Amino acid sequence: MRHSNNVPLPDIPALIFPALLDTLIMVGIVMAIVVIVGVPLGALVHNLAPQGQFPRPRLHTVLSWIVSVGRSLPFLILMAAIVPFTRFITGTNIGIPAAVVPMSIAGIAFFTRIVENSLRSVPPDLARVATASGASPLQVIRTAQLAEAVPSIIGGLTINTIAMIEYSAIAGSIGAGGIGYVAVTYGYQRFDNGVMLATIIVLVVLVACVQKLGDALVRLTTPYARRQHRVAQPA
Amino acid sequence: MIRLEQLTKNFGDTTVLDRLDFSVDSGEIFAVVGPSGAGKSTLAQCATLLEPPTSGSVIVNGDNLSHLNAAQLRVARRKIGTIFQHDGLFSRRTAAQNVALPLEYLGVTPLESKRRVAELLDRVGLSGKARSYPHELSGGQRQRVGIARALALRPSVLISDEATSGLDPEATASVVSLIKELRDDLDLAIIFITHEMDTVRSIADSVARLDRGRIVESGSLVKLLHDPDSELGRSLQPRRAHAAATASAITWFVSYRSALVPADWVSQLGAALGSSVSLLGASIEVLHESTVGHATISVETSEDERVRLALDSLGLDARREDPVRLSVTS
Numbered sequence: 354m355r356h357s358n359n360v361p362l363p364d365i366p367a368l369i370f371p372a373l374l375d376t377l378i379m380v381g382i383v384m385a386i387v388v389i390v391g392v393p394l395g396a397l398v399h400n401l402a403p404q405g406q407f408p409r410p411r412l413h414t415v416l417s418w419i420v421s422v423g424r425s426l427p428f429l430i431l432m433a434a435i436v437p438f439t440r441f442i443t444g445t446n447i448g449i450p451a452a453v454v455p456m457s458i459a460g461i462a463f464f465t466r467i468v469e470n471s472l473r474s475v476p477p478d479l480a481r482v483a484t485a486s487g488a489s490p491l492q493v494i495r496t497a498q499l500a501e502a503v504p505s506i507i508g509g510l511t512i513n514t515i516a517m518i519e520y521s522a523i524a525g526s527i528g529a530g531g532i533g534y535v536a537v538t539y540g541y542q543r544f545d546n547g548v549m550l551a552t553i554i555v556l557v558v559l560v561a562c563v564q565k566l567g568d569a570l571v572r573l574t575t576p577y578a579r580r581q582h583r584v585a586q587p588a
Numbered sequence: 589m590i591r592l593e594q595l596t597k598n599f600g601d602t603t604v605l606d607r608l609d610f611s612v613d614s615g616e617i618f619a620v621v622g623p624s625g626a627g628k629s630t631l632a633q634c635a636t637l638l639e640p641p642t643s644g645s646v647i648v649n650g651d652n653l654s655h656l657n658a659a660q661l662r663v664a665r666r667k668i669g670t671i672f673q674h675d676g677l678f679s680r681r682t683a684a685q686n687v688a689l690p691l692e693y694l695g696v697t698p699l700e701s702k703r704r705v706a707e708l709l710d711r712v713g714l715s716g717k718a719r720s721y722p723h724e725l726s727g728g729q730r731q732r733v734g735i736a737r738a739l740a741l742r743p744s745v746l747i748s749d750e751a752t753s754g755l756d757p758e759a760t761a762s763v764v765s766l767i768k769e770l771r772d773d774l775d776l777a778i779i780f781i782t783h784e785m786d787t788v789r790s791i792a793d794s795v796a797r798l799d800r801g802r803i804v805e806s807g808s809l810v811k812l813l814h815d816p817d818s819e820l821g822r823s824l825q826p827r828r829a830h831a832a833a834t835a836s837a838i839t840w841f842v843s844y845r846s847a848l849v850p851a852d853w854v855s856q857l858g859a860a861l862g863s864s865v866s867l868l869g870a871s872i873e874v875l876h877e878s879t880v881g882h883a884t885i886s887v888e889t890s891e892d893e894r895v896r897l898a899l900d901s902l903g904l905d906a907r908r909e910d911p912v913r914l915s916v917t918s
């Protein structure tokens with residue numbers, strides 16, 4: 354079915370690309386915040402556990418619980434629930450700044466768990482080796498935990514980034530701008546199939562690129578996989 | 589020198605180490621053996637204070653490590669190198685980067701660190717593998733990297749927990765000879781924890797057996813092997829199947845009691861008894877310039893007391909074997 358007010362095909366890029374840029378900015382800012390906060394927070398939660406560098410079981414339970422709550426709330430509900438907080442921080446509840454706050458909170462909760470899980474999969478022997486080799490607790494965390502978990506953390510970061518692209522579309526639907534906003538206003542509300550299809554293609558390509566980049570980084574940071582890759586390629 | 593005094597470790601209500609007392613001198617390799625769950629790994633962890641002991645002291649070169657705070661302990665621990673089971677190498681670091689870890693923690697300049705790492709890798713025979721990652725090395729090579737790392741801060745004590753367990757015999761032999769070489773060159777006091785008795789015989793100067801957190805027996809390796817009443821001495825020796833004696837002969841289990849047993853004791857025994865002596869099986873070797881081991885023989889005489897006396901005068905302990913026992917016919 355065609356509507357008279359559909360965006361003509363040649364005009365679609367002019368509509369999509371600024372929106373894509375908005376999405377990239379939104380996700381980029383959020384991921385920067387997520388990594389800066391999530392890595393130390395994940396390492397902290399991991400090391401407050403009974404086997405960690407500074408075991409505080411009670412505090413660990415509390416922090417872990419807070420992270421779980423953040424993780425388990427559907428994004429739309431989280432976003433709506435913290436509107437007063439968002440307005441307090443950014444002075445607005447629309448646009449990119451307003452989307453960044455709930456996305457960061459959801460992303461930090463997500464990533465904290467990812468970091469914690471990645472650290473848990475590092476053999477705990479290595480922390481003992483580091484301590485026996487004269488490391489301070491912070492040196493243990495940096496070299497025997499985080500450094501060894503880098504490929505796994507990057508793998509998680511990829512999933513997290515893709516989730517944030519999805520969240521940005523949800524945020525876009527309530528007026529934050531970006532690809533999601535275009536998809537909802539043109540594709541959903543005006544039945545503009547051309548625009549709808551274009552947003553879908555852009556999102557699929559974007560997610561595929563992020564995934565590819567993430568996979569490549571995981572390979573690059575895993576000595577074992579790096580070698581396999583080299584061997585697999587014809588000389 | 590490392591000395592443990594009344595070292596005790598409880599996990600909750602269970603006592604895993606019970607008032608251990610021993611000391612290891614510079615240049616001495618002290619093996620600790622014991623069944624799984626005896627507390628050997630806990631001993632290694634408490635001796636380096638990775639696990640705080642419940643009570644008792646760890647004294648290294650006269651310094652008591654037991655009452656130090658975390659920062660002081662980091663400094664004191666430099667005197668102790670630790671070799672771990674499963675090598676404990678960092679998978680994302682090359683051999684050289686693994687060896688450099690303790691230097692990096694200490695804050696040694698990269699240039700100085702590079703020089704020292706090259707020296708250490710050379711010392712363990714892995715100069716050519718500096719840039720290899722752990723997964724590119726064999727088990728024995730990985731353990732050598734672990735040894736180089738343990739030596740990075742020039743410790744005077746080395747603690748090894750099952751360093752050769754899981755290695756093939758050839759790699760085990762190479763690690764054992766490396767550790768002995770390092771002991772000689774660097775005058776290290778070494779606590780070598782293992783459950784492999786063959787490895788103990790090839791490496792130890794003295795041995796202690798840990799069982800349920802207590803040292804139940806200990807002594808110099810050769811003394812234990814020469815003591816026919818020592819349970820530890822007996823468990824250190826391989827017990828192999830031997831040929832069956834003829835129906836009329838009597839089977840004896842003979843073990844070396846001293847270093848002075850003549851090499852031709854079998855023929856001397858035959859001459860003294862005036863009857864033929866058959867060698868059915870034996871495990872004899874020279875450790876620390878002393879011959880140790882045991883043999884199963886059969887003699888064509890039923891004068892047990894004469895046989896016993898003749899063997900005794902040759903420096904051998906003799907026990908009549910139970911005639912009804914499973915054995916392998918050759």
Ligand SMILES: Nc1ncnc2c1ncn2[C@@H]1O[C@H](COP(=O)(O)OP(=O)(O)O)[C@@H](O)[C@H]1O
Binds near residue numbers: 624631
């Ligand atoms: N962190 C711990 N908490 C509680 N019990 C422990 C702990 N570490 C070791 N144990 C117990 O101490 C005993 C000795 O263990 P371990 O020192 O590993 O023995 P080994 O190395 O001789 O096999 C075992 O019964 C084990 O269950």
Ligand SMILES: [Mg+2]
Binds near residue numbers: 628629630750
């Ligand atoms: Mg053990």
